[in-house]
Amino acid sequence: MTGRMSLPQRIRRLSALFLALAVVGVVVPDSAVRPAELTLVKVNRAERTDAPDMIWILAVGSDARPGQSMLRTHGDALQLIGLNTRTHAATAIGIPRDSWVSIHGVGMAKINESLVQGGPHLMARSVSELVGIKPDYVMVTRFKFFERMVDSIGGIDVRNPRRFADPYLNVKGFDSGRIHLNGYSAMAFSRIRKSLPAGDFDRSANQQRTLRGIHAKIRANADKPGFIERGVTSVLRNMRTDLGPAELFRLAQVVAQVDSGKITNCVVPGGVGWVGEASVVFPSVATARRYGRDARTDAVISRC
Amino acid sequence: MPSLARLRIVFVLFTTVVALLLLGPGRLGDRMIDGVPRLAERAVLTGVQPEGSVLAGPIVARGALGGELGTERRDEVTAEIAEVVDAWLYSTYLPADPAQRDATAGLTQRLARDLRHDGARDQSVLRAPTLTDPAAEIRKRKVSVDLLATRGAARAATARVRLVLAPSGTTRTVGVRGRLFLVIKNGHWRIFGYDLAKGDR
Numbered sequence: 001m002t003g004r005m006s007l008p009q010r011i012r013r014l015s016a017l018f019l020a021l022a023v024v025g026v027v028v029p030d031s032a033v034r035p036a037e038l039t040l041v042k043v044n045r046a047e048r049t050d051a052p053d054m055i056w057i058l059a060v061g062s063d064a065r066p067g068q069s070m071l072r073t074h075g076d077a078l079q080l081i082g083l084n085t086r087t088h089a090a091t092a093i094g095i096p097r098d099s100w101v102s103i104h105g106v107g108m109a110k111i112n113e114s115l116v117q118g119g120p121h122l123m124a125r126s127v128s129e130l131v132g133i134k135p136d137y138v139m140v141t142r143f144k145f146f147e148r149m150v151d152s153i154g155g156i157d158v159r160n161p162r163r164f165a166d167p168y169l170n171v172k173g174f175d176s177g178r179i180h181l182n183g184y185s186a187m188a189f190s191r192i193r194k195s196l197p198a199g200d201f202d203r204s205a206n207q208q209r210t211l212r213g214i215h216a217k218i219r220a221n222a223d224k225p226g227f228i229e230r231g232v233t234s235v236l237r238n239m240r241t242d243l244g245p246a247e248l249f250r251l252a253q254v255v256a257q258v259d260s261g262k263i264t265n266c267v268v269p270g271g272v273g274w275v276g277e278a279s280v281v282f283p284s285v286a287t288a289r290r291y292g293r294d295a296r297t298d299a300v301i302s303r304c
Numbered sequence: 305m306p307s308l309a310r311l312r313i314v315f316v317l318f319t320t321v322v323a324l325l326l327l328g329p330g331r332l333g334d335r336m337i338d339g340v341p342r343l344a345e346r347a348v349l350t351g352v353q354p355e356g357s358v359l360a361g362p363i364v365a366r367g368a369l370g371g372e373l374g375t376e377r378r379d380e381v382t383a384e385i386a387e388v389v390d391a392w393l394y395s396t397y398l399p400a401d402p403a404q405r406d407a408t409a410g411l412t413q414r415l416a417r418d419l420r421h422d423g424a425r426d427q428s429v430l431r432a433p434t435l436t437d438p439a440a441e442i443r444k445r446k447v448s449v450d451l452l453a454t455r456g457a458a459r460a461a462t463a464r465v466r467l468v469l470a471p472s473g474t475t476r477t478v479g480v481r482g483r484l485f486l487v488i489k490n491g492h493w494r495i496f497g498y499d500l501a502k503g504d505r
Contacts, residue, residue, distance in 0.1 A: 052414075085497075086418060223483060223499070226368020228462060229452040233370040236454065246487040249452050249460035253485045253497055 037145035040241040043124045044136045051297040053086045058124055058135035062142055070140055071119045075112040077207050080127055084299035088259040091299045092211060093131055093291050094204030094267035100280040101130055132292035147183030155182045156213030166192040186210050200281055204267040215258060222256035266291055266304035362390050367450035373458060381458040382449040388493045389447050389463040389484055412494045443468040443477055461486045479503055
């Protein structure tokens, strides 16, 4: 039935609108309704008595499309990053996203299903059960934010071991050797899998090269007045987190202090196969656990 | 009716109690930072601040700001942080007797513990040559403070320091420069990390 609304109807509709806006304003920090493009969640609040100097961050690249919840879609990139706050060493353990594992409460599935089924906490648990290290934080980011972040620091430089291309993400391809990547290129470099000889394993290694490039840029700029302070301010504007600004600042300084010469990284190896119609990776749990044992207290993996 | 003498005693006791409550151990403790006298106290203790002496304060400068903070409050916080940083510089590099040097003033408990117990860590940057003259010439002592502020309050800071010392009897100078990282813990600014370099000139 069409027709003009009566005054009481108009009042009811406006009231409902104001109520909805008020609820959103209460739930979303700092009142501005902003899309969650970066989320940092603290998942481990217990002190690491066996390794008090270590911080572990699970970095997850979400393949969430516009309109999708970043915390309930598949994680496309999984890197467990360890930081030693005293020696300034760091390590990254790459986990192929198609790793076939047992997910608590779900059963056997690809490890990146954990984010869909249980958000950052279940994602952290699944990685912890594979590697033997429980992350302190889980950071989830969308591709678009990642691209903008890389562009905001002027792009990054990486060492590419082999030339490769992709018909969808980069037709012209990436040259081998030292190359410069802008935001989109860094995203493509980290996502391309099919044209790489070892597929998901090589992709994970490229993600680690990207992380190194980002870190190198941060470290090169960290001593500029206000670089970290303004960076944290910018991140706070785009981030949903349960961390306070001081804790974020400390984390940022820990990252910036990492010594590039003390970074070691490995990718959990395994075999590839099929489970039904799904192409999966069967990870070497023994190797994953070895990496975890090796790096647990000092962020150093002696050999991959 | 109470005598005048008793009233006087009561009055004195009353004002003493009020004064102690207002000053309190916290306020008395504010004259020191982890056992290092604040700048004002150093002047009081010795009475003299000749130019270039260890008792002269650093040049303090505003640095960069992330977020928003009013000018007056920004200057207050900058001065508070400069005090903490200068106490650390003073206790780390300036005492003539190395046994009196203590690089833990103003640090978080964790960093202080690490410095005391970690023999494997390279701490050469924290060792200064012996200064036989406690009033050795300070050629430069500058602290500038970058702040991170949210919701009108300072949350964290980077103090950029520059210290140049000239031991007496030599033309050589020793320089220390770099950054100290601070957050507020229990209402006090504390250093939780640093990135410093030291060099002879």
